Amino acid sequence: MADWTERYRPSTLSEVRGNDKARDAFAEWARSWDDHREAVILHGSPGVGKTSAAHALANDMGWETVELNASDQRTADVIERFAGRAARNATLGGSAAGGGATGGDTASRQLVILDEADNIHGNYDRGGASAITKLVKESGQPIVLIANEFYDISRGLRNACRDVEFRDVSARSIVPVLRDVCRKEGIEFESDALQRIAERNRGDLRGAINDLQAACEGRSSIAVEDVVTADRDKAMGIFPFLDAALKEESAEETLRSAYAVDETPDDLTKWIEDNVLDVYDAAEATRAYDFLANADVWLGRVRASQNYSYWRYATDNAAAGVAAARDGTKGGWTRYGRPQFWPSSDATADEVVGKIAETSGCSVATARREVLPFLSAVTHHCKPRELTVAMAAAYDLDEAGVAFVTGSGESTNKVESIVEDARERREERMEDHADGAFAGGAGRDGDAASANDGGAAGTGDDTDRDGGERGAGSDVDEPTDDEGSADGEVDEDDGSDDGQSGLSDFV
Numbered sequence: 121m122a123d124w125t126e127r128y129r130p131s132t133l134s135e136v137r138g139n140d141k142a143r144d145a146f147a148e149w150a151r152s153w154d155d156h157r158e159a160v161i162l163h164g165s166p167g168v169g170k171t172s173a174a175h176a177l178a179n180d181m182g183w184e185t186v187e188l189n190a191s192d193q194r195t196a197d198v199i200e201r202f203a204g205r206a207a208r209n210a211t212l213g214g215s216a217a218g219g220g221a222t223g224g225d226t227a228s229r230q231l232v233i234l235d236e237a238d239n240i241h242g243n244y245d246r247g248g249a250s251a252i253t254k255l256v257k258e259s260g261q262p263i264v265l266i267a268n269e270f271y272d273i274s275r276g277l278r279n280a281c282r283d284v285e286f287r288d289v290s291a292r293s294i295v296p297v298l299r300d301v302c303r304k305e306g307i308e309f310e311s312d313a314l315q316r317i318a319e320r321n322r323g324d325l326r327g328a329i330n331d332l333q334a335a336c337e338g339r340s341s342i343a344v345e346d347v348v349t350a351d352r353d354k355a356m357g358i359f360p361f362l363d364a365a366l367k368e369e370s371a372e373e374t375l376r377s378a379y380a381v382d383e384t385p386d387d388l389t390k391w392i393e394d395n396v397l398d399v400y401d402a403a404e405a406t407r408a409y410d411f412l413a414n415a416d417v418w419l420g421r422v423r424a425s426q427n428y429s430y431w432r433y434a435t436d437n438a439a440a441g442v443a444a445a446r447d448g449t450k451g452g453w454t455r456y457g458r459p460q461f462w463p464s465s466d467a468t469a470d471e472v473v474g475k476i477a478e479t480s481g482c483s484v485a486t487a488r489r490e491v492l493p494f495l496s497a498v499t500h501h502c503k504p505r506e507l508t509v510a511m512a513a514a515y516d517l518d519e520a521g522v523a524f525v526t527g528s529g530e531s532t533n534k535v536e537s538i539v540e541d542a543r544e545r546r547e548e549r550m551e552d553h554a555d556g557a558f559a560g561g562a563g564r565d566g567d568a569a570s571a572n573d574g575g576a577a578g579t580g581d582d583t584d585r586d587g588g589e590r591g592a593g594s595d596v597d598e599p600t601d602d603e604g605s606a607d608g609e610v611d612e613d614d615g616s617d618d619g620q621s622g623l624s625d626f627v
Contacts, residue, residue, distance in 0.1 A: 123333075124301060124305075124329050124330070124332070124333045125326050125329050125330060128297075128300075128301055128304070128329070129172050129175070130169070130172050130173070130176045131176060131179055132176050132179055132180055133146070133147055133173060133176045133177055133180055135176065136169050136172065136173050136176060137169070137289065137293050137294075137296070137297050137325065138168070138169070138287075138289030138290060138293030138294065138325065139164075139168065139169060139173075139286045139287060139289065141453065142162075142164075142173075142284050142285060142286045142287070143173060145284045146160070146162065146173060146177060146284050147177065147180070149282060149284070150177055150180075150181055150262065153262050156282075157259070158256075158280075158281060158282050159256035159259065159262070159263035159264070159265060159280065159281040159282070160262075160263070160264055160265070160281055160282045160283065160284060161237065161264075161265045161266075161267055161270065161273065161278065161281045161282070161283040161284070162174065162264060162265070162266050162267070162283075162284050162286060163238075163266075163267040163268065163269070163270040163283060163284075163285055163286070164268070164285055164286030164287060164288070164357075165268060165286075165288050165323060165324065165357045165360070166268055166324065166326070167321075167323075167324035167325055167326035167327050168286045168287070168288060168289055168323065168324070168325060168326075169286060169289070169325060169326075170266050170286050171233070171235060171266055173286070174231065174233050174264045174266065175233075177231070177264075178231045181229070181231075183229045183230060183231045183262070184229070184230045184231070185230065185231050185232075185233055186230050186231070186232050186233065187233040187234075187235065188232075188233070188234050188235070229261055229262060230261050231261070231262050231263075231264060232259070232261055232262070232263045232264070233263075233264050233266065234252065234263065234264070234265045234266065235266040236266065236267070236268075237252070237265035237266060237267045237273055237277075238267035238268055238269045238270070238272035238273050252265075252277060253274065253276050253277045253280055256277070256280050256281055257280055265277075265281065270283060270285070271458055285359070285455075287323075287359070287360075287453075288322065288323025288324070288357070288360045289323050289324070289325045290323065291315065291318035291319045291323075292318075293325075294317075294318035294321065294323075294325055294328045295311075295314050295315055295318045297325060297328070297329070298314045298317060298318065298328060298329070298332050299314060301329060301332060302314070302332070302336075302342070305336070306340070307336050307339070307340060307341060307342060308340065308341035308342070309341065309342045310342065310343045310344055312344045313335070313342050313343055313344045313346065313347050314332070314342075316344060316347050317331050317332055317335070317347055322360070323360060331347075335347050357381070358381060358383060358391055358456075359456055361377050361378065361380075361381045361388075362391065362392070362395055362454075362456050363454075364377045364443075365377070365378070365392060365439055365442055365443050366392070366395065366396060366399040366400065366442070366443075366446065366450070366454075367399060367446075367449060367450040367451070367454075368449055368450075369443060370443065371439075371440040371441070371443045371444040372440065373443075374439045374440055374442075374443035375435070375436065375439050375440040375443075377439070378435050378438075378439035378440075379435070384431075385415070385419065385431045385434040385435045385438065386419055386422075386434075387459075388435065388438060388439070389412060389415050389416065389419065389434060389438040390459035391456075391459055392412065392438055392439070392442055393409075393412050393438075393459070394457060394458075394459040394527060395454070395456045395457060396408050396409075396412075396442065397497075397500050398454050398455075398456070398457075398501075399450060399454055400445070400446065403447075404445050404446055404447060405445075407444075407445035408441070408442045408445040408446075410441075410445075411437040411438065411441025411442050411444075411445060412437065412438060412441075412442065414433075414437040414441065415433075415434040415435075415436075415437035415438040415441070416434075418430050418431075418433040418434040418437065419431075419434050422434070457501075457527055459527075468520045468521065468524045469488075469524060471520075471521065472492070472515070472517065472521045472524055472525060473487045473488045473492060474487075475515045475516060475517065475521070476491050476492060476495075476515055479514065479515055479516075492525070495511055495525050496525050496526065496527070499511055499525060499526045500526060500527060501526055501527055501528050502522070502526045502528050502534055502535065502538060505538065508522070508526060508538050509538050509541045509542050509545065510542075510545075511525070512538055512539055512541075512542035513541075513542035513543075513545040513546050513549075516542075516546065517539070517542070518539060519535050519536060519539050522535050522538055522539055523535050
């Protein structure tokens with residue numbers, strides 16, 4: 121019996137189900153490839169149609185395909201011999217693929233597909249990751265990388281590519297596909313049977329088709345009782361879990377989903393904490409953070425006592441508690457971000473905390489425990505921008521520091537522009553303070569030379585203390601009330617802005 125997943129694999133992008141937004145973004149990447157010439161990473165859970173979409177796109181564009189899978193020995197040499205030759209605009213037979221690199225004939229291009237791009241690691245793939253990173257930067261042909269876990273790909277490779285996320289296919293989108301397969305195979309069906317297959321596969325379209333084929337083996341019809349009721353043993357991905365916890369499921373359902381995610385309660389709490397503000401309103405977030413604080417207390421007890429039975433209480437608060445803080449369900453699509461407080465950021469964290477402590481005059485422990493979380497909350501994802509610029513200027517943060525505090529990408533134009541504006545602000549502040557420091561030696565409207573030569577400034581007792589212009593020999597009068605008020609205001613401003621950019625000045 122032929123494999124139904126292969127027999128009914130989409131031959132065009134329009135047949136890809138359940139990921140309309142990702143499908144359209146992928147098609148736009150291909151149509152505009154001549155303009156940007158970037159590789160793209162398709163990432164998402166297994167079975168959602170990433171590889172099928174890549175081959176369907178090639179059919180739509182009239183492109184040949186060259187595919188390299190994780191089952192191959194992906195050393196730097198193998199990648200260069202096969203994918204490298206194709207990406208540099210030569211066929212595997214050695215002849216030039218005319219027009220591909222120049223954009224003159226898009227039909228002659230080759231689409232290089234690197235499957236399981238998140239599985240390049242260890243000695244077996246010695247040099248493979250760096251070879252692929254070099255490949256996508258130098259390629260004269262479009263390249264598609266397929267991955268289940270986006271963040272298992274090296275940071276350098278991620279930054280060199282665009283990315284399109286394929287979400288888990290909903291049961292509502294899976295059922296019509298199963299219905300079409302049954303009709304083409306001449307299988308009669310009960311709608312409830314197809315619904316049960318779709319729901320038990322948790323968004324895995326390929327798994328649903330495989331289950332349908334297994335249930336229909338030797339039958340001309342399928343009923344509910346023909347569907348095996350045992351759930352598929354499948355771990356839940358972090359992004360579907362965030363949708364479940366922050367948008368869709370009840371507290372009880374979210375808790376069950378939390379135990380299906382392959383993340384420790386510590387990491388799970390970080391994921392939720394870093395993304396809750398992208399979904400919840402102010403009132404919901406306030407309640408959610410109370411539960412996250414409780415979860416953090418239990419995680420602290422685990423670290424202190426090494427008693428991992430306390431993890432269950434952390435999960436109760438982080439998953440069920442945060443879900444209970446939500447008012448009803450929420451729709452829409454959210455681009456979830458990786459937690460910024462990750463172990464790989466320890467060096468940056470120490471540097472940022474040190475700057476905060478030094479500038480604010482507090483201890484490092486206070487800066488880490490109290491000031492840093494506050495700064496992260498009020499500048500989350502660099503919003504509002506003006507406040508983020510003020511923070512970066514106050515603590516003299518570079519791109520890595522701003523990215524760490526706000527949770528934004530370090531190499532993004534947004535972060536780079538904020539750091540540049542912050543540097544300009546610091547330079548202007550230094551100039552302002554320098555001007556005030558030397559004001560006593562020069563006339564306010566004159567220059568230092570004229571003051572020293574006595575040309576514009578008065579001499580002896582006729583010289584005003586504030587350096588104002590007075591002709592030699594002019595009468596010296598006491599300042600009027602208005603003049604005194606003005607001078608007082610200037611002195612007060614100078615005294616309040618003394619160059620110490622602590623937390624209170626920043627706020």
